[in-house]
Structure formats: structure tokens, C-alpha cells
Amino acid sequence: MRAIASVITGFGILIASAVASFAAQPVDKGLWHQPAGSDMMASIEWFDAYTLWFIVPITLFVMLLLVIVMIKFNAKANPNPSKTSHNTFIEVVWTVVPIVVLIAIAVPSFELLDNQFDSGEEPKLTVKATAVSWAWNYEYQDESELSVDSYLIEQAAHAVTQKDPEAYADAEAAIQATREELGKTDLSVYPRLLTVDNELVVPVNEMIRVLVTSEPDGVIHNFAMPAFGLKMDAIPGRTNETWFKANEEGLYYGQCSELCGKFHAYMPIAIRVVSREQFETWQADASASLEDANKNLIASIEEQKNIKLAENAQSAQ
DSSP, rough: HHHHHHHHHHHHHHHHHHHOEEEEEEEETTOSSOOOOOEEEEEEHHHHHHHHHHHHHHHHHHHHHHHHHHHHSTTOOOOSSSOOOOOOHHHHHHHHHHHHHHHHHHHHHHHHHHHHHSSSSSSSEEEEEEEEEEEEEEEEOSSSSOOEEEBTTTHHHHHHTOOOOOHHHHHHHHHHHHHHHHHOOOOTTTTTTTTTTSEEEEETTTTTEEEEEEOSSSSSEEEEEGGTTTTEEBBBBBEEEEEEEEEEEEEEEEEEOOSSSGGGGGGGEEEEEEEEHHHHHHHHTTOOOOOHHHHHHHHHHHHHHHHHHHHHHHHHH
């Protein structure tokens, strides 16, 4: 019994740890979407699976027809070609069936598209996301007037050439030092080429409006967050509006999805979703010191994780 209890405790700790350190990010050999972090993304996943039920049978049916035609109606099997001009029944079928299929796909797709542009809910927070080459700036459109620059941690390594091993080694050492200073050494939560110095911090279960643009003399970028089903162009001199509502606390990763120059691949987007209480504390601290606010927030999240681990271990005994 003691052994069983130990196994259950270990399993519970593993689950609690995974939940507490949830991070939506790309995975090796992934075949499906990232875990949905919002109802909108869940709807997109449903629509993707829904259309698959149409695509697969149609593809197999067309392949079957091609095989039948190649075998049954080739020149060898039919030395005297048919002089059939038309078949009314077949023509009606191949006209009506595609119309029915298109309607079945169009109705839910129009509803999904409408929801993507109009949430039907007033935003609790508005953030202006400005793309620069090659980073993001977030301005909180509230009384805090907080502005946050978000840069990739590894950007120091990109500034040096791999032809100089010594310089590259120094850059890697500097990156590691930066990670340790920011408390972001766990690569499972803070992966290479996705981790930034300052995330966009927002509260969970609240409507967030995002105003997306690019610096006036810049180029077109794209603000994309797969876990939220979010993708919006950032165009110089123009402001586009989008939204998301995260339904689970955690750290979510996206990237610029518009080819924007030589460092396009090194322009990640990181959104940290926290409780309303943690968000208000972070925002108040950030007004004085953004670096200290981030450290305090990470410490608060780690403390919350440890409490969940302890509670789970105790309940499993």
C-alpha cells in the first residue's frame, strides 16, 4: 500500500507541476495544433476537424474514380471508344452534391469568421502592440500607461558570426548569464529562440483588445499567437484591431508570421497569463521597476506551483 501511495503521490506531483508550469509552444514532430488556450482556438480546432470529415471522403472518392477510369476506360480495354455525349443523372449529382458540401462548410465558417472580428464582449484591457525591427513594444492603454519592450534573449548570439568561435562562445555565455539573471533557465518553460526578456502580461478570463501596428518607417510584420487562434498583420501607418480571451493561466508563445527581414525568425511573441490579483500587483510594481516586477511575478508563480505540489502530495497520502 505504501508503494502504491508513493506512485500516486509522484504521479500527482507530475500532473500538478505540468499544470502549474503550462507553456504553449511548438513541439517536435507535432501533428496537430498547440493546446487551445482560448474558446476561439477551441472553435478553430473543431472547425478544422469538421472540414476533415468532408475532405478525406472526397479525396478518397476522387482517387477511386481515377483508378476506375485508368483501368476500365483506357485504350487497351476499350479499342472502340464510347460516343456517349452526356449523362443527365451524373451531371445533376456532381452539381448538387458540391453545393450541399459547400453550404455545410460555409455556414459554420462564416460564423467563426464573424466571431474572430467581433467578440461580442467589451474589452477589460486594451494593449497596443507595435512591431519594430526586430522586437515588439506593448503599451497598456489604461491609467498605468505602461510601455514594455520585448526582445529575444538570444539576440546577442545573432549579432556575432559563427565564423568566430570565441565571440560566439562569449555570446552564449552572455545569454546564459541573462537567463540566470531573469530566472529563466528552465528550457522546458523558456525554450531557445522563443524566450523574451519581457512578456506581455495579461489577466486570465478577461477580454483583451490588441491594437496591432508597425513602426512608421518599418515593414509589415504579423502578430500571431497559435494557442489563441490569433493572427493579425502589423502594417506601418495603420492600426488593426483583434482580441483574445485566455481561459488558462500559463505562458504562451507565438512569432511574427510575416517575412519581415533577416531577423524575421528571431521575433517571438510571449504572453504570460496570470490571475487578476497577480496582474494588478505586477502592473503596480512595473510602474517603478519592470525588472523587479517580472522577478516578483515569477517568484509568485513558483510559490503558487509549490503550494499546488504540496497540496496534491498531501491529498495523495
